[in-house]
């Protein structure tokens with residue numbers, strides 16, 4: 001403490017990483033440090049969930065159950081994989097890491113509106129997470145991450161109540177983050193930072209935060225009801241007592257469909273920053289992209305019944321939900337088309353973050369279009385509960401969110417740490433992730449279409465070839481996930497060589513030091529221009545100049 | 553008393569102070585509506601019982617939100633938040649009921 005005190009008076013203020021005591025980390029209210037705490041936590045859970053996925057893929061190498069021993073173990077595996085990946089990784093991943101770190105800087109603020117609540121959200125998340133670890137070590141849970149009644153409320157003899165409580169608690173960390181973002185965007189913008197000068201990263205996170213605040217309480221209610229049902233048999237989901245098991249699905253999906261957008265809107269946020277930077281062009285149709293985020297947040301709440309086409313929901317409600325699900329594709333398509341239009345006539349550079357962003361565009365599009373197939377009633381009846389569904393949502397969750405997360409980490413790593421990483425290894429692992437991902441999940445579309453049901457640990461022998469392909473792909477994917485951890489951590493041993501703006505990007509975060517100082521800015525921020533003022537002509541000239549130098 | 557006055561002035565921008573008289577008045581209106589609920593339950597309304605009880609409950613809820621929760625005197629953004637929240641509960645209930653009310657319209661088992 002005393003060592004850093006003089007530095008504040010004499011030289012430039014110390015960067016946010018300079019204090020290194022455990023206490024300074026655990027009691028920090030600096031949004032950047034909380035972002036780093038989240039980075040470590042969610043990445044750890046990602047690898048735990050990944051190991052479980054690896055075990056499942058190993059089991060599915062052969063048609064017979066041989067690796068995990070029993071179907072029961074397999075049920076627990078896929079449930080834990082889902083619970084960990086959804087609630088402890090995908091939902092907090094981008095907002096709580098990159099959002100926490102960048103959102104205040106991007107709007108010219110010193111911190112979020114409620115720094116202490118921000119720290120509290122991490123602790124709440126950790127309590128939920130530790131309960132998740134407890135469940136994992138004490139037999140797990142076998143209901144699937146969806147906790148469907150009546151199995152969860154009456155029959156399952158696993159850790160359902162503990163899991164419900166863990167999800168309930170973790171939900172609050174999400175609500176707190178959402179609340180913080182909404183208030184921050186409304187009240188903390190720097191002078192001149194009008195709504196339409198905000199980077200699209202902020203717009204997307206604002207939309208995400210709205211969903212977090214509006215949807216998560218309903219998830220909390222539904223899991224509490226499952227707990228009450230188990231303990232006291234209150235009968236909300238029990239037809240014998242006048243309840244309805246399908247009511248649970250309504251409540252659950254009222255949150256969990258919008259939760260898909262909690263997971264993927266932040267992905268849009270990251271991609272909307274990366275694409276203009278590496279195409280050297282202003283984003284095409286800024287307002288359309290911004291409003292599309294909000295439209296997705298709102299319309300995302302009107303489609304949840306598409307998860308219930310074959311589970312006893314009325315046909316009329318099914319038809320309405322089907323049509324509305326088609327409509328929600330429009331704002332998503334607006335985004336993809338506008339990114340594509342941004343690339344047109346751009347001066348494109350294929351750095352590591354850009355590779356991930358381009359991968360995101362392709363894979364998310366496949367995931368979205370297969371979503372439309374599933375939103376049509378007739379096709380859904382055919383492929384419901386098959387591997388087609390599994391492939392579809394992994395194209396959104398891994399092909400979308402995880403790709404965007406990795407792209408974002410690679411884009412802002414120099415900002416967060418002050419250090420560059422090996423570009424060669426970066427590109428190589430991006431390629432591994434892309435190839436491994438497609439090899440893992442494309443065969444699952446075929447498997448599902450051929451009729452292989454999901455959530456079984458044994459299958460008919462004719463499905464084996466495609467399953468072996470999928471497992472092989474998972475191995476490649478795993479390597480592609482581990483390599484970045486190695487070279488990113490190795491980069492921390494090097495000097496702070498990134499400089500404030502290694503990508504020559506626009507945006508307030510690139511005008512301050514890397515890593516930023518504790519208070520982000522040295523003087524009051526005044527914003528006078530739109531975001532994304534890139535010039536392809538200038539990039540062209542620089543490129544020609546560099547070529548000329550090489551020739552000469 | 554003077555301390556109360558000071559703090560009310562300090563918060564004038566964010567918290568409008570509601571007169572005790574208003575609170576008492578709203579309280580009696582709520583009590584009257586409570587009485588109405590009880591009386592309505594004994595009236596021969598047939599199938600409209602639920603509708604009447606729910607309408608009265610809705611009016612009570614609105615009064616509480618507007619006055620006891622100070623929304624009536626708050627900034628427009630607070631209004632948007634309050635109305636939005638109820639709209640969202642409405643969405644949940646509306647779509648839920650659209651399922652429950654249309655079950656069995658088609659004479660197919662389970663639809």
Ligand SMILES: [Cu+2]
Pocket residue numbers: 256257260303304306307
């Ligand atoms: Cu959905």
